[in-house]
Amino acid sequence: MHIIPAKDISEASAPSRFVGGADFASRHSSLERRLVRLRSWLPWVHVGMFLVFLAVLVVPVYLPESSEQATFLDDGRELANYLLWGVWFPLMFFSVVITGRSWCGFLCPMGAASELANRHGLKRQTPAWIRWPGTPILSFIIITLLGQTTGARDHPEAALEIFGGTFVMAVIVGWLWGRNKRVWCRHLCPIGLLLGVFARLGAVHLSPRKRKSGPDQLTDKTICPTYIDLPRKQAARHCIECLRCILPGHTAGLAVSFRRPGQELEAIRHHAPDVWETLFIFLGAGVALGGFLWLVLPFYNDWRQALGRWFIEQGQYWIGEPGPAWLMSVHPERREVFRWLDFFMITGTMVTVMALSALVLSMASLASAGLARWRGSGESLFQAFVQIGYSQAPVALMALMIGLATELFTPFVRLGMTTAQVNDVKAAMILFGLLWSVWLAWRILQGLGVDRGRWLALLPSAAGSSAMAAAWWLAVL
Ligand code: SF4
Ligand code: SF4
Incomplete structure (x- = not known):
């Protein structure tokens, strides 16, 4: 008994080379x-x-x-x-x-x-x-x-x-x-x-x-x-x-x-690539990023005030009222009360960052897919786009890990790690995710049959990963 790769399984879906003997x-x-x-x-x-x-x-x-x-x-x-x-x-x-x-x-x-x-x-x-x-x-x-x-x-x-x-x-x-x-x-x-x-x-x-x-x-x-x-x-x-x-x-x-x-x-070409997954990587990384960016964007408060003023000028005073506690944070005892204005500003910022993320990563993947075809890939533009899009997964994973797992570093801080050292670790994780994404794009392009000129086809996708890494860097560091 053992894992016997059938003849029609690609080299990629066969058990790993660690298996043997x-x-x-x-x-x-x-x-x-x-x-x-x-x-x-x-x-x-x-x-x-x-x-x-x-x-x-x-x-x-x-x-x-x-x-x-x-x-x-x-x-x-x-x-x-x-x-x-x-x-x-x-x-x-x-x-x-x-x-x-x-x-x-x-x-x-x-x-x-x-x-x-x-x-x-x-x-x-x-x-x-x-x-x-x-x-x-x-x-x-x-x-x-x-x-x-x-x-x-x-x-x-x-x-x-x-x-x-x-x-x-x-x-x-x-x-x-x-x-x-x-x-x-x-x-x-x-x-x-x-x-x-x-x-x-x-x-x-x-x-x-x-x-x-x-x-x-x-x-x-x-x-x-x-x-x-x-x-x-x-x-x-x-x-x-x-x-x-x-x-x-x-x-x-x-x-x-x-x-x-x-x-x-x-x-990925042998493992059921799915455009919905690619779309999810683009949108998911973006919406999570938006959840951190609104806290650090320097112009967020100016925009919030301008929007609030506009509503007041229209006589829409409800915008300054707190909403229901199931929908937004209403905790006066902890000195945090969101109003409808905050609700719209936060969700608006997150949805905007999500749309921008999807746009930037889609354009980057599309450009790489177009160049891949130009440099000899026989895959359709759509399929190449879907497959190259997966290369953004590692940078998104590292960023989400740092972002969602906010308390990850708490015990290390208690053990004497300084904020600067914690930030260095976070930066290293983002950098690792970025390098992994670039490597993944390189390998996916290889799978697409791009040999000569692969560097050229890699560039847009790598630029997209770098943009994602830079935005997360700004948000969490
Ligand atoms: S989820 Fe399905 S494929 Fe996975 S271990 Fe369970 S039965 Fe097997
Ligand atoms: S996290 Fe839990 S609920 Fe969600 S898919 Fe996995 S098993 Fe199901």
């Missing part, structure tokens, strides 16, 4: 057996994680206000905030680059609860609007905007609203739609697509032992909870690593293998 095969088989044994423990892990979820999100809401000097070592609220943004999010991002979506399959209580609800639910057919490929993009954008206007990183009530609300939605969706599946995880989870795209960078890989020809498409006729047509699986995106399809000693099912991080994206 009888010794490795037997160790590998024993790894699969161990993983399969783990399966019976997963429900208990999910219950444990659900309790952690409750402790981190619900308990802080009922704790007394933290003092200005409170730290995560002596204050329950600060500790919960640190566990959420300093442990949970960074671990999820780091793990996806190493093990793919193991977070989803092994730990996430939300997906597990959705699947449990599905088992006892109505099992209705999934509506077309849920299956629309743009739905997970909208889900990410809406939650990112809401997280920003309610202040989910600073206020436990907002964190409970965002995470608790999505938890309830996941259960309702699971109860209503799908038959023994995870409709929520495949189509609706706000971070499902984010994890899916970055899982393509991951080093752990599950591939069919016996591959059948044909495209990697959604199917109902599968044991996979995320609708993967197992013998035709080409992409890591939808695999939540639930381990259900791993059958050690059999010739069917999927086999676990290891590969260099980024290998799937380097050969």
